[in-house]
Amino acid sequence: FQRYMYNEDEGRSVALTYFSSLRGFSDARIRKFGLGFCPSRGNRFSNDARSAGYKEEFLLSTGLSIKREGDNELRDRFYDRVIFPVHNVSGRVVAFGGRTLRTDKKVAKYQNSPESEIYSKSRELYGLFFAKKAIQQENQVIMVEGYADVISMHQAGVENVVASSGTSLTEEQIRLVGRFTNNITLMYDGDPAGVKASMRGVDLILKEGMNVRIVLLPEEHDPDTFARAHTSEELRDYIAHEAQDFLGFKARLLLGDVTDPMQRSEAIRAMVESISLIPDNIKRQEYTKYCAEIMQTSADTLNSEVASMRAGSRAG
Numbered sequence: 001f002q003r004y005m006y007n008e009d010e011g012r013s014v015a016l017t018y019f020s021s022l023r024g025f026s027d028a029r030i031r032k033f034g035l036g037f038c039p040s041r042g043n044r045f046s047n048d049a050r051s052a053g054y055k056e057e058f059l060l061s062t063g064l065s066i067k068r069e070g071d072n073e074l075r076d077r078f079y080d081r082v083i084f085p086v087h088n089v090s091g092r093v094v095a096f097g098g099r100t101l102r103t104d105k106k107v108a109k110y111q112n113s114p115e116s117e118i119y120s121k122s123r124e125l126y127g128l129f130f131a132k133k134a135i136q137q138e139n140q141v142i143m144v145e146g147y148a149d150v151i152s153m154h155q156a157g158v159e160n161v162v163a164s165s166g167t168s169l170t171e172e173q174i175r176l177v178g179r180f181t182n183n184i185t186l187m188y189d190g191d192p193a194g195v196k197a198s199m200r201g202v203d204l205i206l207k208e209g210m211n212v213r214i215v216l217l218p219e220e221h222d223p224d225t226f227a228r229a230h231t232s233e234e235l236r237d238y239i240a241h242e243a244q245d246f247l248g249f250k251a252r253l254l255l256g257d258v259t260d261p262m263q264r265s266e267a268i269r270a271m272v273e274s275i276s277l278i279p280d281n282i283k284r285q286e287y288t289k290y291c292a293e294i295m296q297t298s299a300d301t302l303n304s305e306v307a308s309m310r311a312g313s314r315a316g
Contacts, residue, residue: 001036001083001096004045011037015082018101023148024228029155032130034085038078038098046074063114064096078111084147086113086165087129089176095119097126097147097165112165122170125162125177126150132180134159140183142215142239143169145197149223157232158239161223169201174208183211185243190219195253202246207277213243247271247287251294268295272302276309 005011015037019025025035038045046065050056056074059065065074081098088094095113113119127150135141142161144150153161164173177184186201188194198214205212215238217226227235244252254267271291278284288306292299 001038001045001078001085002031002034003036004039005035005037005082008039010039014101018082023152023224024155025151026155029151032154033127033151034087034093036083036085038076038081038083040080042075042079043073045076045079050074062095062116062118077113081111084126086119086124086126088124089128089132089179091129092118094124095121099147120172121165121167123172123176125173126165127154127162128176130154131160131162135162135177135180139181140185141177141181142185142187143177143201144187144223145189145194146222146224149227152224152227153235156227156230156235158227158235168197169204171204171208174205174210178208178210182209183213185213185215185239187215187217187223187239189222190217194222198249199253202249203274203277206246206274207279209279212246214246214249215239215243216249245290246274247291247294250274264295268297268302269305271295272305273309275302276306276313 005015015035016030019030019035020027046059049059049064056065059074060067063077066077067074078096078098080102081100084097084099085093086095086097095116095118097113098111100107100109100111112121115121126147131141131150131154138160140160142153142158144153144161144163145165146163147165150161150163153159162177164170174184184205186198188197195216198216202212202214217223221229226238230238250271251267254270255264268291272288275284275287275291278287284306285303288302289299292302
């Protein structure tokens with residue numbers, strides 16, 4: 001895929017132009033992440049792979065090639081797409097993501113490798129291989145959603161970044177990150193979908209006994225566009241100042257300017273549900289106290305509510 005992009009006219013004019021001119025990725029970044037291109041002729045890659053000695057069964061089982069029913073011809077899964085390789089934690093390429101540059105709404109924007117013997121999407125995090133050193137140094141990981149988000153953040157000098165790439169955050173992914181840090185910051189788009197993803201991720205992270213903060217971007221931005229529009233220092237300052245504790249985030253989100261007692265009690269219940277997931281007793285107590293303070297309610301009441309929720313989940 002890299003060779004097609006660098007050595008052929010189509011690759012240079014389509015993919016290299018997209019990555020360097022439209023996305024603003026430097027050549028060093030393009031090479032580091034192994035970005036590439038699959039030609040538009042629908043079987044070029046499969047034919048070249050077979051000529052190079054790759055077995056058909058492996059091209060099919062990894063999903064690089066596909067075969068339609070009643071057709072003996074191999075077709076390329078990623079034809080006419082720019083390519084993002086997915087590396088596992090030790091640096092092996094285990095899958096690919098292909099993005100179309102067509103504007104045709106009938107064509108899926110992203111095509112990803114299917115599950116295979118070497119790839120389970122719920123167990124991989126895009127960019128972890130390149131981020132693990134920075135994650136350990138900073139003792140924190142920033143989680144974003146997409147391939148370009150990770151690369152743009154790296155380019156802006158923030159390298160402790162990984163992406164769940166097209167899948168909702170999973171327990172396995174959180175445990176994978178837990179090998180390097182206990183501190184996770186979720187940095188998703190500021191739109192309703194991004195907020196929803198943050199809410200879902202928070203409870204999973206708490207359940208695994210890890211610390212979670214949330215950074216919401218201005219609604220018109222995603223991490224990719226935000227990183228490109230700001231200097232490294234501005235990006236770091238924004239993350240440092242805007243990162244909210246999960247309780248503050250939930251309170252702001254669920255309450256806003258609400259004064260209605262029913263809505264307030266529902267918001268408190270949602271916050272208590274999150275607290276009840278924390279396995280560490282002391283941390284749970286501290287968050288219960290903090291919740292009582294910000295919601296101006298009785299800590300004793302919240303404590304008994306947390307206890308009954310924990311008892312209920314154990315019984316369930």
